[in-house]
Structure formats: structure tokens, C-alpha cells
Amino acid sequence: MIRFISEAMAPVRYTQQPAVFSRRRDDLNEVLVHIGLRVNEEGKVAGGPAASTLDQAARHANSLRAELRRRGTHPQVLAYCTREILAKNVLPRRPGGHEVVFDRLRQLTDEQLDGSPLIDAVLMPGSTGTPRVAINTWHDGDRDR
Numbered sequence: 308m309i310r311f312i313s314e315a316m317a318p319v320r321y322t323q324q325p326a327v328f329s330r331r332r333d334d335l336n337e338v339l340v341h342i343g344l345r346v347n348e349e350g351k352v353a354g355g356p357a358a359s360t361l362d363q364a365a366r367h368a369n370s371l372r373a374e375l376r377r378r379g380t381h382p383q384v385l386a387y388c389t390r391e392i393l394a395k396n397v398l399p400r401r402p403g404g405h406e407v408v409f410d411r412l413r414q415l416t417d418e419q420l421d422g423s424p425l426i427d428a429v430l431m432p433g434s435t436g437t438p439r440v441a442i443n444t445w446h447d448g449d450r451d452r
Contacts, residue, residue: 309344312352313352316331340355341357379443380442380443412425412429412440
């Protein structure tokens with residue numbers, strides 16, 4: 308199995324798709340870390356400390372995506388994560404990339420605001436005690452949004 312993972316994760320296979328390498332590596336590491344293994348930057352399986360909890364696994368996997376999934380982030384939110392974020396670069400290189408998120412929030416709520424007023428209006432609990440749009444399992448709202 309280790310040989311198969313090493314062959315499948317050879318970085319040369321991902322020269323045109325580095326985000327795919329990152330995503331697959333993160334997915335594998337979330338599981339392998341429980342038995343004290345992980346896929347390194349060279350695509351090789353290496354040893355390391357084993358995680359005994361899901362929180363430890365997410366930390367060891369060193370993945371924003373893993374942490375977002377662990378927190379129950381809605382799949383649509385993950386779909387909007389840019390390639391830079393999936394590659395662990397927290398500063399997106401595409402100016403205006405946030406607009407796609409704002410457009411989706413306006414689409415879901417018929418709200419016409421923009422920027423932080425939009426975010427406050429639809430993601431903050433407000434007077435009802437629940438946000439109008441749920442982005443994780445904190446709220447039991449419609450997960451298909």
C-alpha cells in the first residue's frame with residue numbers, strides 16, 4: 308500500500324495540477340496520521356507522531372481544507388476556496404475573488420448589500436439568534452444551500 312501511495316503521489320504526476328496534489332495529500336494525511344504516517348512534499352510516505360484524536364489529526368495534516376471539513380463547513384464554501392487557499396497560501400492572488408462569495412450570498416438571500424454589511428446581514432446570528440445562511444454545522448439550517 309505504501310508503494311502504491313508513493314507511486315500515485317509522485318509530484319511529477321501533478322506538475323500541471325499542483326492543487327490536486329495538495330488536496331490528495333491532505334486527504335491521505337488526515338487518515339494516515341492516525342497510524343503515525345503521512346505523505347511528505349516529495350510524495351513519499353514518511354513516519355511521524357500518531358494522532359489519537361480528530362483534532363490532532365487535523366493539526367498534523369496541516370491543512371486549512373482539512374480543518375474546514377472537520378468543522379463541518381458547507382461543501383459550497385469549500386468549492387469557493389481558491390487554488391491559493393487549497394495550496395495553503397492565505398492571500399489569494401486573484402483580485403476580486405471574494406465577489407463570487409458575495410454573489411452567492413446575495414443569490415441565497417435576495418440581499419442587495421456588499422462587503423462587510425452583506426456578511427453581517429447574512430452570516431451573523433442577528434435578532435433571531437441564527438444566521439440567514441449557515442456555512443457550518445453550528446446552525447442546523449438547510450445544508451444544501
